[in-house]
Amino acid sequence: MARTIPYLSKPSIASRADALLDAFGAVHGKVTAPPIPVEDILECHLKLSLGFDDLSLRFGSSDVLGAIWIGRREVLIDQRLDPVEHVGTEGRYRFTIAHEIGHWELHRDLLTDVRQLGFPGDLAASPSLVCRRSEAKKPIEWQADRFAADLLMPAGVLRQAWLATVGTPDPLVYDDHKNTTFARRPYSRGMTSIGTVMRRSTEEEHSYFFEKVAREFAPKFQVSNQAMRIRLEDMGLLRTHREASLFI
Amino acid sequence: MSHPKRFGEVIRARREEMQITLRKFAATVEMSPTYLSKVERGEFPPPAEKKILAIAKNLDLDSDELLGLAGRVASDVSQIIQKQPTEMASFLRAAGDLPKGELERMLRQMQKRSKE
Numbered sequence: 001m002a003r004t005i006p007y008l009s010k011p012s013i014a015s016r017a018d019a020l021l022d023a024f025g026a027v028h029g030k031v032t033a034p035p036i037p038v039e040d041i042l043e044c045h046l047k048l049s050l051g052f053d054d055l056s057l058r059f060g061s062s063d064v065l066g067a068i069w070i071g072r073r074e075v076l077i078d079q080r081l082d083p084v085e086h087v088g089t090e091g092r093y094r095f096t097i098a099h100e101i102g103h104w105e106l107h108r109d110l111l112t113d114v115r116q117l118g119f120p121g122d123l124a125a126s127p128s129l130v131c132r133r134s135e136a137k138k139p140i141e142w143q144a145d146r147f148a149a150d151l152l153m154p155a156g157v158l159r160q161a162w163l164a165t166v167g168t169p170d171p172l173v174y175d176d177h178k179n180t181t182f183a184r185r186p187y188s189r190g191m192t193s194i195g196t197v198m199r200r201s202t203e204e205e206h207s208y209f210f211e212k213v214a215r216e217f218a219p220k221f222q223v224s225n226q227a228m229r230i231r232l233e234d235m236g237l238l239r240t241h242r243e244a245s246l247f248i
Numbered sequence: 249m250s251h252p253k254r255f256g257e258v259i260r261a262r263r264e265e266m267q268i269t270l271r272k273f274a275a276t277v278e279m280s281p282t283y284l285s286k287v288e289r290g291e292f293p294p295p296a297e298k299k300i301l302a303i304a305k306n307l308d309l310d311s312d313e314l315l316g317l318a319g320r321v322a323s324d325v326s327q328i329i330q331k332q333p334t335e336m337a338s339f340l341r342a343a344g345d346l347p348k349g350e351l352e353r354m355l356r357q358m359q360k361r362s363k364e
Contacts, residue, residue: 044267049260051270051289052282079282084274 005139008106013143016105017150034161035222036152038097042075046104050097052079055130063132066096070108070128075100091224095148096131102147103129107140152223153231162237165216172213174206174240183209206240213238253290255317260288262307277302294318 024045025031042048055064055078067076077100080086081093103111111128135141163169177183185208214229221228232238263273274284277299286292294300300318304311315322329336343351 039269039271043264043269047264049264051285053285053289053291082280082282084271085280085282 005107005110005143007139008143010146013106013146014150014155017102017147018154018156020101020105021151021154032157034153034157034220035094036098036154036157038094038101038151041151042097042101046101047073048100048104049074051076052082053077054079056080059130061132063134064130065092065133066100066131067127068100068103068111068129068131070104070111076127090222091218091227094152094222095224095227098148098151099131099144101151102144103131103140106143106147149227149231149234153221153228155235158217158221158231158235159237161217161220171237171239173242174209174238175242177209178205182212204240210238255294255314256288256290258309258314258317259303259307262309263288266307273306276306294320297323 020041021031021036024037024041027045028037028040031037039050043050049072051074053076055067055076056062058064058076059067065078065081068074075097077093077096081089081096083090083093107129129140131141131144136145159169166172174183210229210233211225214225214232217232218225218228223231229238263270268276270285270288271281274281277284279287279295279299283292283295287295294317295303297315297320300314300320301311303309304314312322329340343354346354
């Protein structure tokens with residue numbers, strides 16, 4: 001089904017996420033420190049029903065992370081992301097929750113349930129939206145991802161954490177640190193596989209440094225390291241060169 | 249009447265009314281969020297008696313009523329019947345047709361008598 005998704009700028013998406021966080025804070029107590037309670041926001045504040053299900057079975061593809069039924073106010077997350085049953089999925093799980101919140105906040109007026117058959121809880125009716133990993137670049141999915149990042153790692157909260165950890169509000173620039181032991185990947189004593197050697201030779205030099213810095217913040221915000229790194233780069237807190245350039 | 253899907257609906261509605269997240273409640277009753285979710289949505293049958301009692305306790309629901317929805321009888325009740333099977337079975341068959349008010353009145357009388 002073709003859908004025209006209205007364009008939303010990055011700042012406008014960020015302000016929507018901030019507004020939601022403020023609204024949540026007004027009722028449940030202001031959120032001043034990470035991690036952002038996205039489960040409480042979804043279930044208690046927005047009053048959407050959350051469930052885990054085998055979405056690969058339900059939708060016939062292993063690509064599906066989440067699905068949302070707007071009319072029924074229901075969200076299902078793929079059970080492979082259950083952070084209690086599967087250690088190490090906490091970040092992806094929380095990101096998917098925040099992503100579905102993004103659809104609710106940004107797109108619920110655009111999405112309607114295709115059919116509303118059956119009794120409550122009958123999920124035979126088609127969902128308003130099924131979120132597939134392979135469709136991440138679609139505008140509607142990009143917007144929800146952007147919202148998720150803004151919700152999980154709000155700029156204000158992240159800058160505060162940055163200041164507390166780094167000691168200054170200024171960005172960390174790879175060029176300033178590339179000759180330090182912190183920034184350099186340690187020599188491995190054991191055998192390194194050919195695949196790893198080849199991967200490392202093509203990776204940007206600054207990758208290791210950026211990832212190491214992201215690791216200082218990802219656990220606090222309970223997001224994946226990758227999500228935190230992308231966020232820090234996006235906010236300009238991680239740079240390769242001192243001068244502002246088109247290429248980070 | 250036993251109603252597995254209704255069991256799930258009842259506990260989910262109550263949990264949401266009490267504003268307890270799926271994950272937190274799952275941890276409280278020592279179930280995984282996926283398992284709890286499937287019970288709530290009627291995809292899995294109601295769990296073992298011990299879990300149902302924990303669920304009832306934490307949702308402030310009547311445990312016998314919840315067990316009834318799950319099609320179970322509390323194990324202490326089963327034991328009582330088995331101690332005097334013939335008498336208890338006759339008793340229950342006779343009491344089975346009594347309206348609720350009548351049953352409650354008899355219950356109060358019996359409770360008074362057992363105190364004396």
